[in-house]
Amino acid sequence: MRFQPTKIPGCFLIEPDLRRDGRGFFARLYCPDEFTAAGIEFTPVQTNLSRNDRAHTLRGLHFQDPPLAEAKLVQVVRGAIFDVVVDLRPESPAYRQWVGVELTGEDACQVFVPEGCAHGFLTLCAATDVLYGMGRKYVPGHARGYRFDDAAFGIEWPHAPASISPTDLGWAPFPG
């Protein structure tokens, strides 16, 4: 696995090793030793699947507030997304900055979202499935969020959303 740092401290683009042969490929998606060697202490305790029927479905920007902040290991198993991470940590040199990465089901690449960051994505084609490894269990009532178009972040999405939940349209503006 190759861990590429981004401008957000602790946020990585991860390229699994694809073991190709005449049948296709095999890829290791998580290994505690490889993550620890990359300086990431992360143990998935919950795995989620997000099925998205339409292109330009937007989910996010989500996070759980402290002390239940959650790290996430995100990848596409079918289709493609524009994946966005926003740094919400006031102490971070990248505070309020965002990174955007295209993930597809073709290369098994992943984004590691550290605690203290918001996460969202826009699907780039229909029938897109997104798999998440979560570093903390889901706690209803502790889910927080900001709008995808919050002026505090200035995220440059490749397309306007065609499908988005009322919850994700209803988040209050970032107060910072």
Ligand SMILES: Cc1cn([C@H]2C[C@H](O)[C@@H](COP(=O)(O)OP(=O)(O)O[C@H]3O[C@H](C)C(=O)[C@H](O)[C@H]3O)O2)c(=O)[nH]c1=O
């Ligand atoms: C996250 C989560 C949700 N749920 C329930 C709560 C709702 O009844 C239903 C859908 O939840 P939600 O609308 O929050 O799902 P998404 O809008 O896809 O949010 C997800 O996508 C964005 C991009 C993320 O980064 C989050 O990890 C995740 O919240 O599943 C659970 O039962 N367990 C869970 O871990």
